[in-house]
Amino acid sequence: MVKSGKESAPRVEPPYSHTRPPRGVPAASWQTSLRRQFGREQNFELENIGKQTFFSDFRVTNPATGGSYRVAIRGAEAGENYCSCPDYETNDLGTCKHVEFVLGQLEKRRGAKTAFRRGYSATESELWLQYGAQRTLRLRLAADVPAPIRAAAAGLFDGDGYGHVDDAQFERIQAFMDRAADAGVVVHADARAFVLALHAAAQTRAQIEAAFPAAATDANLAALLNIPLFPYQAEGALFAARAGRASSPTTWGWARRCRPSRLRKSGGGIAVRPNCW
Numbered sequence: 454m455v456k457s458g459k460e461s462a463p464r465v466e467p468p469y470s471h472t473r474p475p476r477g478v479p480a481a482s483w484q485t486s487l488r489r490q491f492g493r494e495q496n497f498e499l500e501n502i503g504k505q506t507f508f509s510d511f512r513v514t515n516p517a518t519g520g521s522y523r524v525a526i527r528g529a530e531a532g533e534n535y536c537s538c539p540d541y542e543t544n545d546l547g548t549c550k551h552v553e554f555v556l557g558q559l560e561k562r563r564g565a566k567t568a569f570r571r572g573y574s575a576t577e578s579e580l581w582l583q584y585g586a587q588r589t590l591r592l593r594l595a596a597d598v599p600a601p602i603r604a605a606a607a608g609l610f611d612g613d614g615y616g617h618v619d620d621a622q623f624e625r626i627q628a629f630m631d632r633a634a635d636a637g638v639v640v641h642a643d644a645r646a647f648v649l650a651l652h653a654a655a656q657t658r659a660q661i662e663a664a665f666p667a668a669a670t671d672a673n674l675a676a677l678l679n680i681p682l683f684p685y686q687a688e689g690a691l692f693a694a695r696a697g698r699a700s701s702p703t704t705w706g707w708a709r710r711c712r713p714s715r716l717r718k719s720g721g722g723i724a725v726r727p728n729c730w
Contacts (some may be wrong), residue, residue: 478495481586485546486533492553499558507559508573513551524555527573527593532585533628535641542643547585578602579639582647590616590626602636605629622653658695665691 468490474483498516503509505642513536525535532547532557541549559565575595583591590634592614593608609629610616618626626648634640665671669687682690 481546484544484655485548487545488548488550489553492550493557495554496552499555504576506562507565507568511555513554520621522551524551526552526555526559529556529569533573535581535584541584545584545586547583559650577639578633578637579641580633580644582644590618590647592616594638598638599636602633602638605632618648618651620655623648623655627652629631654697657697661691661694667680 461514474480478486494515498514500512500514501509502512502523503525506691508528509526511524511526512521513524522536524537527533527535530547534548535541536549536551537552538549541552568624575593578593578595578598580590581591583589590610592610594603594606596612606629609622609626616626630640630645630648665674668691669682669684674687674691675681
């Protein structure tokens with residue numbers, strides 16, 4: 454077969470629909486692609502407020518609304534970057550239209566392919582929260598970080614900088630954050646908030662377990678209610694309480710007989726006390 458001297462143009466995928474996911478594409482991949490597509494279509498204003506050309510901090514401003522957000526670029530993959538917008542914080546994708554806009558602008562610059570292929574070389578140490586399906590503490594240490602900080606980090610973070618925070622490590626990780634910040638490590642506020650939230654959730658679970666040691670069959674739980682619960686209802690109420698959530702009478706199947714009238718604290722947990730009509 455004889456090939457023509459003219460190369461065929463690369464196939465361009467059609468734009469993704471905002472209302473209907475492509476067949477066979479996972480929802481998370483679809484939503485990520487939508488943000489990549491939409492971000493590259495925007496006419497935002499871009500300002501480099503950091504020190505590097507590619508791996509830097511940027512201010513992205515929407516001229517139509519005047520709203521602006523800080524975007525930190527550390528790589529080309531989801532979860533490596535950061536944006537201060539609400540969508541980035543809540544979508545569990547590790548990206549947003551502002552991040553994708555910045556990446557789209559940087560990709561047009563000379564040297565971008567080489568820079569992103571080599572990856573980010575830390576010029577300052579930082580501890581941040583990596584967003585995505587599972588949020589994780591990340592630590593990146595520059596070459597000039599003090600040896601005691603590097604040694605302390607070895608017991609809390611693995612070789613790739615991933616931190617694992619369990620119930621036994623809250624005090625250690627909080628102490629490390631304070632010590633690292635004093636040594637010049639940039640400890641981002643959302644990383645601190647993440648650890649504090651995990652600590653508060655662990656304390657809530659411990660208080661509920663102490664207040665109701667027999668779980669759904671505990672007499673203390675029954676004493677809080679005017680009517681008995683089925684086992685699955687009691688399990689559901691405790692599950693919601695451990696997760697820091699509230700349960701409604703409709704969820705528990707009481708809607709036709711009862712209504713929540715007041716809240717009562719018990720052992721640090723919150724229980725709904727229903728009244729029958």
